[in-house]
Amino acid sequence: MNPQVLEPQSASSTSAEGAMRAASAPPIVLCFDPSSPSTATRDPRHEDWLLVSSNPLLSGTSATLPTAPTAGPADARTALAEFRRLSGLTWDQLAQVFGVSRRILHLWASGKPLGAPNEEHLRRLLAVLRRADRGAAGANRALLLTEHEGTIPIDLLVEHRYEEFLQLVGEGPGRRTVARRPLSRQAWEARKPSPPDELVDATQDRVHKDVGRGR
Incomplete structure (x- = not known):
């Protein structure tokens, strides 16, 4: 177990005479085992909740506590x-x-x-x-x-x-999926686009040409 001490930041409050005094809170000690498998998968939101709920400077305030994720x-x-x-x-x-x-x-x-x-x-x-x-x-x-x-x-x-x-x-057969056969090498070659060098001298004109006068 490796204890870690977290020193909370001190907050200041103002009295009726305007004097400032520091309010301190006891340190928070977190203990965890580095060899534990749950250490690597610890949810940071859970740690945030622990820090907020155990700190007297934050508890009882309008701090927003993290919530568990739900389906949207x-x-x-x-x-x-x-x-x-x-x-x-x-x-x-x-x-x-x-x-x-x-x-x-x-x-x-x-x-x-x-x-x-x-x-x-x-x-x-x-x-x-x-x-x-x-x-x-x-x-x-x-x-x-x-x-x-x-x-x-x-x-x-x-x-x-x-x-x-x-x-x-009772239970039904469910939806049947049709297994698709993979394309052969010849089919792949036939569907490949033409190389760019073969398209250099391609005609940049419409395939269908109108013959005669236009209106």
Whole structure:
């Protein structure tokens, strides 16, 4: 363990008579093990929080404490777009799944934050739909809206019953990706652009020439 002593800067305050006096704070001792694997991956924001919270000169002031990173609106917007693409549902049907109006759904799609409960619901919906993916949006839409054993699967998603949904519909094959064959050497050579020296004497004129008088 290698202790390090951090001497906080002294702050000055003004009394009623105008005299200045220095306010000091006890030094802050930080101990860490250099051989610990967590030392290399220490989050500097966490250290900043420790320094601010343990320093009496800074605690109780308007100092802004660092917060943990969260998913931004762009990530939620991407997840919403993927869920709509996979499910094949209309905007009205999607609004029913989330229990909101169509206007609120459009605001989410344009980047407005969803809020923690709705974002968690979206993540879980996307996770179960990926597992139940039948390979096409139309097939997934039919899966969600077709009655199975007396239950409509989309109703289970509305009620946040994700595991029951998977048990009812089962897992699907997912999206199939077509493996592309690499181009042959002859194809690469045929698609290469012409060398610059061959284009020096190229005709700098239009390919199609108008014959006759113009209007």
